[in-house]
Amino acid sequence: MSDCLPPTVLKLAEGLCDDEIHIWALPYDRAAGRLPVRRLLAGYLDSVVDDVVLTDAPHGRPELGGTHGGRLRFNWSHSGDRALVAIARSVQPGIDLEHRARRGARDVLALAQRFFAPQEVQALAALPAEERSSAFLQLWTVKEAVLKAQGRGLAYGLHRVVVDLWESGPVLVRFDDEPTTPWHVQALSLDPAWVAAVAWCGPSMHVRWCGEPH
Numbered sequence: 001m002s003d004c005l006p007p008t009v010l011k012l013a014e015g016l017c018d019d020e021i022h023i024w025a026l027p028y029d030r031a032a033g034r035l036p037v038r039r040l041l042a043g044y045l046d047s048v049v050d051d052v053v054l055t056d057a058p059h060g061r062p063e064l065g066g067t068h069g070g071r072l073r074f075n076w077s078h079s080g081d082r083a084l085v086a087i088a089r090s091v092q093p094g095i096d097l098e099h100r101a102r103r104g105a106r107d108v109l110a111l112a113q114r115f116f117a118p119q120e121v122q123a124l125a126a127l128p129a130e131e132r133s134s135a136f137l138q139l140w141t142v143k144e145a146v147l148k149a150q151g152r153g154l155a156y157g158l159h160r161v162v163v164d165l166w167e168s169g170p171v172l173v174r175f176d177d178e179p180t181t182p183w184h185v186q187a188l189s190l191d192p193a194w195v196a197a198v199a200w201c202g203p204s205m206h207v208r209w210c211g212e213p214h
């Protein structure tokens with residue numbers, strides 16, 4: 001049925017297992033709005049883009065509505081001219097993408113003091129100055145991905161999600177003083193100009209990089 005996606009994309013879409021999260025990279029064009037995501041979802045739903053209806057949950061997270069409501073969960077993030085989309089069947093993913101240059105050479109310690117938890121500020125302050133900016137963005141993307149998976153978004157407060165950066169990857173230390181056991185966070189390796197992370201609550205999942213639809 002899906003008429004606008006190449007066969008390779010449709011094959012991947014068909015193969016989305018319950019224990020997988022698919023990550024897609026898309027070009028982002030503000031004028032197109034959510035159309036590219038709807039097109040991608042149409043491939044997963046074996047439907048046409050006009051039948052992919054998105055509705056906004058109370059805090060703004062778009063979800064599948066209409067006849068396809070509840071069949072897939074997704075989230076996307078855009079920065080500059082790129083976007084990342086996370087799609088899953090059995091968990092609600094949250095994703096965040098940031099372009100290093102677009103964040104500029106701001107005083108990351110001042111930003112962290114304003115938005116992050118005290119132990120993250122301390123961890124950043126203990127790093128050599130040249131490593132701080134990168135660590136800050138890694139923290140930011142993981143924290144925002146958790147808040148987007150939960151659905152309340154940034155307004156809920158980045159300080160509520162406490163993250164440690166280990167050599168093996170980010171680790172969620174605390175979220176709202178609740179046990180973090182059901183939460184999973186993963187940094188996504190893209191080209192070095194970009195920093196991104198995905199998060200979800202629930203069982204372990206395989207995060208599968210699908211690249212750009214072509």
Ligand SMILES: CC(C)(COP(=O)(O)OP(=O)(O)OC[C@H]1O[C@@H](n2cnc3c(N)ncnc32)[C@H](O)[C@@H]1OP(=O)(O)O)[C@@H](O)C(=O)NCCC(=O)NCCS
Nearest residue numbers: 034059060061062076077078096097148151152153154155
């Ligand atoms: C949505 C929000 C997470 C955007 O952060 P951002 O870094 O600027 O943007 P990103 O590119 O990472 O994500 C944007 C996408 O997240 C999605 N999104 C919106 N609200 C969301 C939420 N509460 N949870 C998860 N995802 C959300 C949308 O798809 C949005 O893109 P679209 O509107 O073009 O479809 C942030 O603005 C937020 O937390 N908003 C919550 C609502 C809010 O605070 N409202 C009051 C604003 S004054």
